[in-house]
Amino acid sequence: MAKTKEQTKTDTRIAALERLIRGYQESYYNGEAEISDAEFDILWDELKELHPSSPVLAKVGADNTDGFPKVRHIIPMGSQDKAANPEEFRAWAAKTPADSYVVQYKLDGASLELQYEKGRLARAVTRGDGIIGDDITQNALKMKGVVADLKTDFTGGIRGEVLMTREIWRKKYQDKANTRNAANGIMRRKDGAGCEDLKLITYDASVSGNDGYFPDEIAKLAWLTERGFETSPTKEFSDPEDIIAYRQSVSDKRKTIPVDIDGLVIKDRRTDMADLRRARPERQIAFKFELEAAVSILRRVEWSESGATYTPIGIVDPVRLAGTTVQRANLNNPDMIRAMGLKIGSAVTIVKRGEIIPKIEGLSPMDAQEPDSGKTDIEFPETCETCGTALTDGGTRLYCPNPDCPKRLLHRVEKWVNVLDIRELGEKLIRQLYDKNRVRRIADLYTLTAAELGEFERMGELSAAKVIRHIRTPRSLSLAAFVAGFDLEGVGETIMEKVTSAGFDTLEKLRAAPAEAIADVYGLGEITAKTIADGIADTAPEMDAVLAAGVITIADPPSADTQPLRGYSFCFTGELTAMKRSEGEEKVKALGGSAKSAVVKDLSFLVTNDPESGSSKNRKAADLGIPIIDESVFLDILAHPEKVSDYAAAGAKSPGGGGKNKKGKETAQGDLFSGSE
Incomplete structure (x- = not known):
């Protein structure tokens, strides 16, 4: 029976997705990822929906042929299933109930298996294709956190993530796209140069021929710590809703953590070695953070009219971004469309920094891998819909020039x-x-x-x-x-x-x-x-x-005598009682200060009548060390601006930080993460 036009189109798309995924997997596992995790996940999820049994989905990595000795893993290093939002995580937890869940950071580095024979390190093996990897033992011995002698008869494998701190990356390796790329590339150098800048954080272990050696995951982590390994911060929860709340708290402070993490790993506390041997274990999941950047496909452009200006708005396939589902994103102006080379059908990167409206930042790198067939040019409106005047394309704006429109x-x-x-x-x-x-x-x-x-x-x-x-x-x-x-x-x-x-x-x-x-x-x-x-x-x-x-x-132009707040900036959150926020901003400006709409690094004060709240502005101000003052202090500054330097010097009044989750128990953590919790 002949295929329909729609079936043929689907088959063509499946073939393209399989080709792209194979290529990106090879570049990822060889240390130079071409696209972000978010972009790769878009491709993976689309293929999974169109062709769930595709052999590409079962293949973990790429075959390496760069001269390193090849070694088989003790236990296959499969891929974890993932949840991109609370709804997906709740569905997994309902399908995989447990009395207790072990929760750790999902470290964003390069996977490594250390193989021991009677307590001595025999081989250090990269992930490779999940079954066979490269033997980089000599390089691994130069890394921090790798223990050569366990002082015990242990024979088996220990798994970990090779990481580079952001501080080292900023100082020495900014030619690499990110810390993960840098770590992945350096650990596979033939001469091992730079491996001393890397560190191994462990998270799993298995004993050859004895699946019952570790009573559970908590005992396993304690054993790793006793052997001298560093492990990721770990908590234990019984309620999935507490895990969702913990994920948000970690996401809020992730920039204060020395290494890159992109989510949490959740496991049943009970150790299940049979599950671990699956290509995609079922009793653990990667619960990823909400993205600040995502990838989607531009489907059409609408032109929003505000006064005389026509602003382009991109309509994209729905995508999760910073906690919301996004389908509309700003394109700013005609020049941006032209500069980015956008077309209808282009793969685009969308950003949503802080609380601003989503914005199309540019073409996704994966767009270059897609043929131009099927893409069409973006049409610009030519006349004003209100008065019929020909629109003026000024590059940075498209507008009606009629002053009486x-x-x-x-x-x-x-x-x-x-x-x-x-x-x-x-x-x-x-x-x-x-x-x-x-x-x-x-x-x-x-x-x-x-x-x-x-x-x-x-x-x-x-x-x-x-x-x-x-x-x-x-x-x-x-x-x-x-x-x-x-x-x-x-x-x-x-x-x-x-x-x-x-x-x-x-x-x-x-x-x-x-x-x-x-x-x-x-x-x-x-x-x-x-x-x-x-x-x-x-x-x-x-x-x-x-x-x-x-x-x-x-108002008269300000003079030096009338600008006691010059150089100081204020941001307001919540309502004031003595005046409207806009009046407060005007009073600040009248005294030479500036009013900001967001908490930024150089802000002088955040003004709020609820300093103890857990609002995003309060948390960010506390993280940046910005003084948080209430309305009474603000009014005192207005009445006695000469006191402003004293209030600034007094430092931030820290809001209540929420404290520890009473339902979450913590295990010890290593030096790298001390203070990051």
């Missing part, structure tokens, strides 16, 4: 309300006012009356009066905030702060400055400078009308 005018009013944080004036009400031609410019807001607002549906007298009161509350804005409120394309308050700090610190100076002079400001380019100069000129009548209403004033 209705969507552009509406967005400017919305931006102004957002900058001033007038929360009572919601988006729906602004649109109603705009559609009725009552508010078309920012200055129109300051002519509104409560009686007019009362005519709108569900707007009572008290509510209308409250909105008007907030609109007309006198505000003194910094010049940067004032200009940012007029929604110049791609120009926010941060950019304007750079401009005003460079000496263009009054509206008059800004209006007199040519684009060429603004372009000289550090960190600005010609395009942004021209946008600012043109925007200042175009919006001059509207700016004057806003100032003429008498509600908004522009």
Whole structure:
């Protein structure tokens, strides 16, 4: 029976996946991985779904033909099954119930089996294809953590991971992609050069001819420690939910651990040698961390309209990333699409650092292995959907150039309300006012009356009066905030702060400055400078009308005497009681300080009314040694800014670190990990 077109397409894809996986396995086991674990897992999972019985899935590694003696493993070094998220782990735990689970770090290095005969090291064997590996004994003897004489009659195998610390990698091996690549390549050098920079951490052992030698996994680890080996930090849990919580706590602090880890390994405490001999053991699993970077396929591009700007959004195959399922990712602008060479059908790398929106960072390395057939160019919109004007492709942005485009005018009013944080004036009400031609410019807001607002549906007298009161509350804005409120394309308050700090610190100076002079400001380019100069000129009548209403004033340029917080930065998390967060930020800026939206390395203070919370900002501030202050201290700094240096010198007030999981028992750990828990 002839195959359908869909079957033929599936067979072609299976063949391509098998070819890619074989090639990447060979490069991985020969020490120079071409793609990340995340990218390899994408390929592996797709093949597993399309062809579960593929022989490639049963093959662990690659055959090495580089001249090292070949040695058979005492017990096959198979691959672990993996769980990429809590749901998959719960499914495994339900299928593999145990009274107690042993949990260790999943070390991201190169596997090695030490083979002993009557207590003396006979061979050190790389993973190879899982059955046969390379004998690199002389290299292994140069590594830290390898014990040549066990002072016992032990005959069997000890398994471990060869690692390089990030500190050594930074100092000596940054030509390698990562610590794992460096360790894998160095340990297989013919002359053994550099092996002294490597360390072995052990996690398993087996005795030839005696499967019952170790009563359980905890006893096995204790035996390894007694023999002089270092083992990974180990905990014991009875409840899978506690393991899920522990995984999150380890993931949060993984950057403080000296070596790279990419998850946890979970085993039944009971030792099962028959299970260990399987190509893919069933009673243990690798529970991987949520990814900060992942790989998917770009399926189409949507263009999001915000004011006059059209921003490309990539629609990709669903992928797990930093705890969420991602299907939409930013592409920023036309130049990025062109620079990356993106097409519909491209394999792309997606990042989600911290709490920001997912972003397509570029083509995945595996995209180069895929033929271009079936990929199509990304189409750009050509005309504004609102006013029909031909769009301008400025490279860094695609936008409608019509200054009177209705969507552009509406967005400017919305931006102004957002900058001033007038929360009572919601988006729906602004649109109603705009559609009725009552508010078309920012200055129109300051002519509104409560009686007019009362005519709108569900707007009572008290509510209308409250909105008007907030609109007309006198505000003194910094010049940067004032200009940012007029929604110049791609120009926010941060950019304007750079401009005003460079000496263009009054509206008059800004209006007199040519684009060429603004372009000289550090960190600005010609395009942004021209946008600012043109925007200042175009919006001059509207700016004057806003100032003429008498509600908004522009603060005087700060002087040395009025900038006691210059050089200090503040980030706020949670709500303040004495003022809105936006007001707190304005007060900081008025005193010469800066307000940041995220916890970064050079932050001076994190302000929160819940210093003991386990929020991501609190944890990051504590990890970076940033002082965490409450609102009372913040208010004291505002009232007495001369005290700011004293508060900064006092150091961080550490939030409660959660403590040890009461259901998790710990075993001893070696020197490498001391302090990392």
